[in-house]
Amino acid sequence: MEKDITLQVNGKQHSLRVDPSTPLLYVLRNELELNGPKYGCGHEVCGACMVLLDGVAVPSCRVPVESMEGRKITTLEGLIRPDGTLHPVQRAFVQEQAAQCGYCLNGMVIAAVALLDSNKNPDDAAIRAGMERNLCRCGTQTRIMKAIQRAAKES
Amino acid sequence: MKESAYSPQQSRRKFISSLGxxxxxxxxxxxxxxxxxxxxxxxxxxxxxxxxxxxxxxxxxxxxxxxxxxxxxxxxxxxxxxxxxxxxxxxxxxxxxxxxxxxxxxxxxxxxxxxxxxxxxxxxxxxxxxxxxxxxxxxxxxxxxxxxxxxxxxxxxxxxxxxxxxxxxxxxxxxxxxxxxxxxxxxxxxxxxxxxxxxxxxxxxxxxxxxxxRGESVYVQDIRLPGMVHARVVRPPAYRARLEAFDEKNFKVPGLLKTVINGSFVAVVTEQEYQAVQAQQRAREHARWSQPQPLLPSGQDLEAYIITLPTRSQNVKSQGTVSPLDQPDARTLRASYYKPYQMHGSIGPSCAVALYEGNTLHVWTHTQGVYPLRDALAKMLNMDPDKVHLKGVPGSGCYGHNGADDVAADAALVAVAYPGKPVRMQWMREDEHAWEPYGSAMRMEAEARMDNTGRISHWRYALWSDSHSSRPGGNPGNLLAARYLEKPFNPPGSGYAGGAFRNSEPYYAIPNYQIDVHTFEGPLRVSALRSLGAYGNVFAIESFMDELSVKAQKDPLDFRIMHSTDERAIAVMQKLKEMVRPVKTGPNEGIGVAFSRYKNTATYCAVAAKVAVDKATGQVKLQQLWGVIDAGEVINLDGVINQTEGGMVQSASWTLKEEVLFDQQHVSSRDWTSYPIFRYSDVPIVEVAVIPRPHEEPLGAGEAAQGPTAAAVVNAIYRASGKRIRHLPVRAEEVAG
Known part of the structure; x- marks a missing residue:
């Protein structure tokens, strides 16, 4: 059942031999050893597993890896600049201390990056709408909204 | 299933040193x-x-x-x-x-x-x-x-x-x-x-x-050990169901390394993670379970049901006499309140990694107590505790006793049955939602009498609750898996009753009072959820204080202050008053307040909520929350603020949205659709003020806001709409009209 698949993740080509029906999330975490995308619900409703797919924030917990060939995938790790510095959104999360347990943070950063790419200056309603798919249980949403506003100003 | 460009075959020593x-x-x-x-x-x-x-x-x-x-x-x-x-x-x-x-x-x-x-x-x-x-x-x-x-x-x-x-x-x-x-x-x-x-x-x-x-390795979920295999547990369809047969002969899935069956405990071990996910689903088709009796009491009014259960009753505290309350008149008030079962709802389902090697069991776990869990695991496995080694590694936020200990027990059972390889046991979303121990449903009854000046002279309060702690505490009967083993460990019965009556005494100067607690064993598995009984008790007491302040025709904060003798309690309420004073409310908007001192001995917290109510639909929009906290000596100022902000938002979500539902078989709240929590569109603006007390004892700040937030929200709904919500979660039909 395994198949050779080529994935483009964080600017690199990866040749893998995998069960093509495997959801992208498990391949990213286990084959590519990336910690960013997290398993949260497996139903595409919490956002913990989000990645950027051709620049759009999408959950990775259900989509079969074989459908990802030829697509450009960016994970949390791929947002870090080549010189090791953080993406403005990542930096803003640190500055605003926008986390408690931080388990949802991957999806929050990914969704915020996609939001700011499509809207340089989102107002409160646009931020809420852009982040609606992402759940946080610690109640840090207000800090995350501040971090997004800060990133919008600073980038 | 290996990436050709990558070789994970590193030695354990190198692996450990490279983990950062x-x-x-x-x-x-x-x-x-x-x-x-x-x-x-x-x-x-x-x-x-x-x-x-x-x-x-x-x-x-x-x-x-x-x-x-x-x-x-x-x-x-x-x-x-x-x-x-x-x-x-x-x-x-x-x-x-x-x-x-x-x-x-x-x-x-x-x-x-x-x-x-x-x-x-x-x-x-x-x-x-x-x-x-x-x-x-x-x-x-x-x-x-x-x-x-x-x-x-x-x-x-x-x-x-x-x-x-x-x-x-x-x-x-x-x-x-x-x-x-x-x-x-x-x-x-x-x-x-x-x-x-x-x-x-x-x-x-x-x-x-x-x-x-940066996506660095932070969580137990991120642990990768050389040779690590993946496991999933196959839970029964109901709490009391027992495995009658498992058709192992015809159970064939790719990558299956082992099916662990011990009594009614069933788990699968595979090479790859997705294989384990598939094996868990397929295993359900090959298992035959008994039909448990009695069925769960679904379809009933739980508030009425729980007070029909047998109880163990005790007096928490009494002073003076409350007999004048037996003759209700114009100066007495009586009300009852209810909170449903609520869940911890961690965003990351529980996970543990276990390795049984050389007669020693190692477990990487996000438990809240490595030593008590070690002792419980050792007893479950009949091992010397010295041969059981637990290392705490953070997981997703737990807010109390969630599936952390249980998944460690699952991992340990599988590791012992499949020695020599690290076993990563990951619960799926449904495992966490349907099997975690919930915060108990509670009913609270309050009665009070005021004198001519609006001062409370008599207070009677009774609460009904299941236990608020069934942590392992060295007892394997509190580990989920241990109850299903061939030689099962039975749950020790009602746990820590003290958790139920936490904050059941009002923190006000009232000359005559009586507080009683009635502990029942309810239909669902329960344990410690952030603040334990304080959430339900403070919701009830502070709602009732609001009702009394209306009856006494007094400002709700002044009414509380006039019953307070503790300067620090008064200070947080005064500060809240200052914060809220300039806030204007429009039509169908209202501000509600509440106060409590956590455990009546720890952190002081006063909360205000502002809501807008749509009278036609009953929809409540929580616009803003203000919190004032005195946690004694502050160690990390932003830590106190972050915990209070988060606690208020979480409590508001419990109050406005959350209730664990079940059918006759088992819990039916199995995902975020059947158990919705706050999303961004629900989250209010939050503002927290800290009163630092550098020369007082430092007190924890993590649980102080849970109770007052609930009451502040329903009190705000009352001020906005005239509708008094005494049954949680808040339902639109009770607010409409």
Missing amino acids: CLTIGFSLTGTRWAEATPSPSALALPGSLTIEDRIDAWLEVLADGRVRVFTGKMELGQGIRTAIAQVAAEELELDLTQVEVHLAETGRTPNEGYTAGSGSMEHSAMAVRHAAAAARQQLLGLAAQHWNTRPEQLNLSAGQVRKTGTNQVLSFAQLLNGKQLEGEVKPSVKLKPKSEYRYVGKAIPRTDIERMT
């Missing part, structure tokens, strides 16, 4: 810490020094001059790692980067029980503060000896001792010369004057947040 922040390495040789009997003099010591008073149990100086601090507590997202580092760096005049905090690990850190009850600052941070002060004294003593001078001629900075007025310096490591700190912490140890603090009380940023944003 996620220090999951462990020493297999010797135990640096054994459970000690406290000496009699230790009883005068603060915090957890009463369980361990040796300096080197709390701190060690590393060869490079940095200091490693040991805490028996766990990082749950509350920022304890940073708070503990602040306290140690303060006393030892270190830079924060020179302090490393080692979280709970059996055999390595002190046994501080559970990371619970908002006690980590009081217990662990205070032990570390005094141990660090003792270390400072000892290091200065050694330096004085070395230079043959007096300690007053020396000063400490950045991990070095300098002889004043000279260039002569010695690092901590040089001073100790290969030895470690010795002796015990004495109650008389001199602490750094608080006026000289550089770190404590400040909003020191947490360093782990940057690691999270």
Whole structure:
């Protein structure tokens, strides 16, 4: 059942031999050893597993890896600049201390990056709408909204 | 299924050294810490020094001059790692980067029980503060000896001792010369004057947040060990269902390494993770379970149902006589309230990694108590506790006793049945939602009588609740899997009843009162959810205080203040009043307030909520929450603010949206659609003010806002709409009209 698949993740080509029906999330975490995308619900409703797919924030917990060939995938790790510095959104999360347990943070950063790419200056309603798919249980949403506003100003 | 460009075949040693922040390495040789009997003099010591008073149990100086601090507590997202580092760096005049905090690990850190009850600052941070002060004294003593001078001629900075007025310096490591700190912490140890603090009380940023944003290995879910295999557990369709047969012969899935069957405990082990997900689903088709009786009492009004159950009743506290309440009149008021079962709802389902090798079991776990879980696992597996090693690694936020201990038990059972390989046991979303132990449903009845001046003269309060703690506490009967084994361990029955009546006494001066608690065993599995019974009790008491203030025609905060004698309680309410005073409300908008002192002995918190109500639909929009908190001496200012903001938002979500539902078989709230929680569109603006009390005891801030927020929200709904909500969660049909 395994198949050779080529994935483009964080600017690199990866040749893998995998069960093509495997959801992208498990391949990213286990084959590519990336910690960013997290398993949260497996139903595409919490956002913990989000990645950027051709620049759009999408959950990775259900989509079969074989459908990802030829697509450009960016994970949390791929947002870090080549010189090791953080993406403005990542930096803003640190500055605003926008986390408690931080388990949802991957999806929050990914969704915020996609939001700011499509809207340089989102107002409160646009931020809420852009982040609606992402759940946080610690109640840090207000800090995350501040971090997004800060990133919008600073980038 | 390997990436061709990548070779994960590294040795365990290399793996451990390459892990960076996620220090999951462990020493297999010797135990640096054994459970000690406290000496009699230790009883005068603060915090957890009463369980361990040796300096080197709390701190060690590393060869490079940095200091490693040991805490028996766990990082749950509350920022304890940073708070503990602040306290140690303060006393030892270190830079924060020179302090490393080692979280709970059996055999390595002190046994501080559970990371619970908002006690980590009081217990662990205070032990570390005094141990660090003792270390400072000892290091200065050694330096004085070395230079043959007096300690007053020396000063400490950045991990070095300098002889004043000279260039002569010695690092901590040089001073100790290969030895470690010795002796015990004495109650008389001199602490750094608080006026000289550089770190404590400040909003020191947490360093782990940057690691999270970089996608570094932070969580137990991120652990990858060479040769690691993947496991999933196959739970029964109902609490009481038992496995009648499993068709192993026809159970064939790709990558299956083992099917573990022990009584009614079923788990699958596979090479790859997705294979385990598929195997778990397929295994359900091959298992035949008994139909359990009795069925769950679904379709009933739970508020009415729970008071029909057999109860154990006890008087919590009484004073004077409440008999005038037996003749209700115009000056008496009576109301009853209800909160449903609610879940912890961690965003990341529970996970553990276990390895059984050479007669020793290692478990990496996000439990809140490594030692009590170790003892429970050892008993479940009939092993010597010394052969069971647990290392605490953070997981997703837990907010109390979620699936963390249970998944560790699942992992341990599989690891023992499949020795020699690290087993990663991951619960799926449905496993967590349907099997975690919930916060109990509760019913609260309140009655009061006021005199002509609007002062409460008599108060009677009764509550019905299941237990609020069934943590393992060394007892395998509290581990889910252990109940299903061939030789099952039975749950020990009602757990910690004290959790139910937490905050059941009003924190007001009332001359005559009676508080009773009735404990039942309800249909669902329950345990500790953030603040335990305080959420339900404060919701009821502070709603009732609001009802009384309306009857007395008094401002709700003035009404509370007039019944308060504690200056710190009055101060948080006064501050809240100032914050809310300039706020304007439009039509169908209202502001509600509430107050409590957590456990009636700890943190003070007053909360205000502003809502807008759509009278036609009954939709409630929570616009803003204000919180004022006095947690005594603040260790990390931003930590207190973050915990309070988050606590308010979480409690508002419980109050407005959440209820665990079940059918006759089992829990039917199995995902985020059937158990919705706050999303961004629901989240209010939040504002928190902290009243610092540097000369008071430090108190935990993590649970203080849960109760008052619930009451503030329903009180705001009343002010906006005239509708009094006494049954949670708030339902649109009760608000409409």
